[in-house]
Amino acid sequence: MSPTAFKASFRVLWADTDAAQVVHFSNYFRFFERAEEEFYRHLGFSFADIVDEGLWLPRVEALCRYKKPAKFNDLLEVELTIEELKEKSIRYCFRISDKESAVLLATGYVVVVAADKQTGKATHIPKEIAEKLKPFCK
Amino acid sequence: MSPTAFKASFRVLWADTDAAQVVHFSNYFRFFERAEEEFYRHLGFSFADIVDEGLWLPRVEALCRYKKPAKFNDLLEVELTIEELKEKSIRYCFRISDKESAVLLATGYVVVVAADKQTGKATHIPKEIAEKLKPFCK
Amino acid sequence: MSPTAFKASFRVLWADTDAAQVVHFSNYFRFFERAEEEFYRHLGFSFADIVDEGLWLPRVEALCRYKKPAKFNDLLEVELTIEELKEKSIRYCFRISDKESAVLLATGYVVVVAADKQTGKATHIPKEIAEKLKPFCK
Amino acid sequence: MSPTAFKASFRVLWADTDAAQVVHFSNYFRFFERAEEEFYRHLGFSFADIVDEGLWLPRVEALCRYKKPAKFNDLLEVELTIEELKEKSIRYCFRISDKESAVLLATGYVVVVAADKQTGKATHIPKEIAEKLKPFCK
Numbered sequence: 025m026s027p028t029a030f031k032a033s034f035r036v037l038w039a040d041t042d043a044a045q046v047v048h049f050s051n052y053f054r055f056f057e058r059a060e061e062e063f064y065r066h067l068g069f070s071f072a073d074i075v076d077e078g079l080w081l082p083r084v085e086a087l088c089r090y091k092k093p094a095k096f097n098d099l100l101e102v103e104l105t106i107e108e109l110k111e112k113s114i115r116y117c118f119r120i121s122d123k124e125s126a127v128l129l130a131t132g133y134v135v136v137v138a139a140d141k142q143t144g145k146a147t148h149i150p151k152e153i154a155e156k157l158k159p160f161c162k
Numbered sequence: 163m164s165p166t167a168f169k170a171s172f173r174v175l176w177a178d179t180d181a182a183q184v185v186h187f188s189n190y191f192r193f194f195e196r197a198e199e200e201f202y203r204h205l206g207f208s209f210a211d212i213v214d215e216g217l218w219l220p221r222v223e224a225l226c227r228y229k230k231p232a233k234f235n236d237l238l239e240v241e242l243t244i245e246e247l248k249e250k251s252i253r254y255c256f257r258i259s260d261k262e263s264a265v266l267l268a269t270g271y272v273v274v275v276a277a278d279k280q281t282g283k284a285t286h287i288p289k290e291i292a293e294k295l296k297p298f299c300k
Numbered sequence: 301m302s303p304t305a306f307k308a309s310f311r312v313l314w315a316d317t318d319a320a321q322v323v324h325f326s327n328y329f330r331f332f333e334r335a336e337e338e339f340y341r342h343l344g345f346s347f348a349d350i351v352d353e354g355l356w357l358p359r360v361e362a363l364c365r366y367k368k369p370a371k372f373n374d375l376l377e378v379e380l381t382i383e384e385l386k387e388k389s390i391r392y393c394f395r396i397s398d399k400e401s402a403v404l405l406a407t408g409y410v411v412v413v414a415a416d417k418q419t420g421k422a423t424h425i426p427k428e429i430a431e432k433l434k435p436f437c438k
Numbered sequence: 439m440s441p442t443a444f445k446a447s448f449r450v451l452w453a454d455t456d457a458a459q460v461v462h463f464s465n466y467f468r469f470f471e472r473a474e475e476e477f478y479r480h481l482g483f484s485f486a487d488i489v490d491e492g493l494w495l496p497r498v499e500a501l502c503r504y505k506k507p508a509k510f511n512d513l514l515e516v517e518l519t520i521e522e523l524k525e526k527s528i529r530y531c532f533r534i535s536d537k538e539s540a541v542l543l544a545t546g547y548v549v550v551v552a553a554d555k556q557t558g559k560a561t562h563i564p565k566e567i568a569e570k571l572k573p574f575c576k
Contacts, residue, residue, distance in 0.1 A: 043181070046181075048176075049500060072373050082458070082507070087502075089499050177468045188333070191325065196453075209510065209511065222365065223365050224364050315464065319510050321457040
């Protein structure tokens with residue numbers, strides 16, 4: 025069975041741009057995170073719920089490859105899939121396209137670790153969360 | 163005795179600009195806050211110390227008047243004075259100039275309240291902090 | 301006839317928050333601007349179209365009064381009205397509420413001037429834009 | 439001869455943090471860029487000068503590995519070296535440490551391409567710039 029991709033869609037804001045009149049390169053990482061937040065809501069929980077379970081989701085690695093610049097007012101589509109789901113970490117993959125033209129703008133990934141809020145140490149992703157993530161795994 | 167002005171100086175970053183090739187209007191408030199942070203360090207404490215005293219310094223009002231646009235790489239000078247020091251609040255005034263040309267770019271103010279971290283209610287500014295602030299009052 | 305209010309609604313992102321676990325005070329100005337961008341799209345044009353007419357919309361004054369802190373994941377409603385529509389400037393008023401509880405979080409305004417992109421001088425707001433703005437005036 | 443590393447040093451601002459009370463992961467990329475901007479100034483030119491030569495320096499890839507979280511008020515040291523200097527691109531390497539404790543917080547890289555502002559196509563890095571970059575190459 026092929027994996028399901030979760031899709032989030034939103035517009036580039038003026039505040040996302042820089043003096044080159046394109047989206048500042050750091051903001052693609054915010055777009056990745058925004059898709060991840062919408063994904064958790066779509067699954068029926070949020071960062072806030074995860075924190076309530078005594079967990080933290082720190083990022084340990086993040087990469088972005090820039091293909092074409094996104095510009096003010098562009099309607100973006102961010103596609104999220106899970107490339108690797110381990111006991112204690114998740115590797116999310118992202119593809120950002122212009123929704124209207126379907127032109128690919130950027131790709132990237134973010135590796136997130138489950139960490140105990142008290143000790144700060146890596147810990148197991150709770151089963152009920154892991155179960156909900158599986159359909160999105162490659 | 164005329165009040166002392168505290169001065170902080172820093173460059174406009176590429177990330178501070180927007181597609182109009184000037185500093186995004188929201189970032190002047192970050193420049194105000196940055197000057198305030200440097201001011202506390204100059205006085206010998208930091209936001210962090212204030213938090214350790216069980217206090218929070220939420221902002222209740224902030225205003226900026228934009229005169230001339232600041233641009234990438236400009237060396238800014240932010241002048242901070244205290245317009246009003248009350249028992250539970252401080253009104254900081256700011257003037258942002260281009261340091262090299264002395265041209266005035268923006269003016270504004272931020273009203274900060276001392277709040278108890280537990281209850282969230284407004285509380286007295288600790289005496290040792292108030293004493294250090296007085297020389298900067300108009 | 302009472303003025304129409306334009307309403308935009310969106311969630312607080314993790315990236316909007318600061319170490320006090322509330323929205324950073326500068327980001328309310330980005331929320332104001334985001335509502336303004338959605339407003340222009342609602343009227344059938346965008347910042348981009350305005351720029352194509354040879355105009356720029358620099359901000360000359362911006363104020364925010366903070367009532368209650370917005371937090372991560374909150375669904376905000378930003379209400380926009382026009383307090384003053386002059387030949388060369390617009391004073392937008394904003395009210396930000398928690399959409400679910402209807403609790404008022406912040407109010408503020410932003411004064412925008414129409415400026416000629418070439419000369420940088422204040423200029424008339426084009427009639428076709430002014431006409432569309434009128435129903436939203438107080 | 440071992441390469442020279444360029445070092446920039448600055449404090450974490452309150453606005454750099456998020457609700458986990460650490461620096462937001464996207465802001466490390468802004469710290470990389472800030473070091474790059476100071477590096478160009480150190481070499482005697484700026485982004486602005488490069489733009490004046492008809493060049494643009496778009497980013498084509500950026501990665502960060504997060505080791506330990508940076509917190510508000512931390513004094514950071516960002517070390518920049520050049521891992522690869524090609525005809526049309528530069529791969530900058532970064533190491534961010536806590537300046538006081540020398541603890542490593544993050545490492546990463548950014549690949550920058552020289553592009554013609556008119557055509558948008560990759561072009562040669564001007565010789566006078568390439569010459570200045572060489573001492574910083576690994």
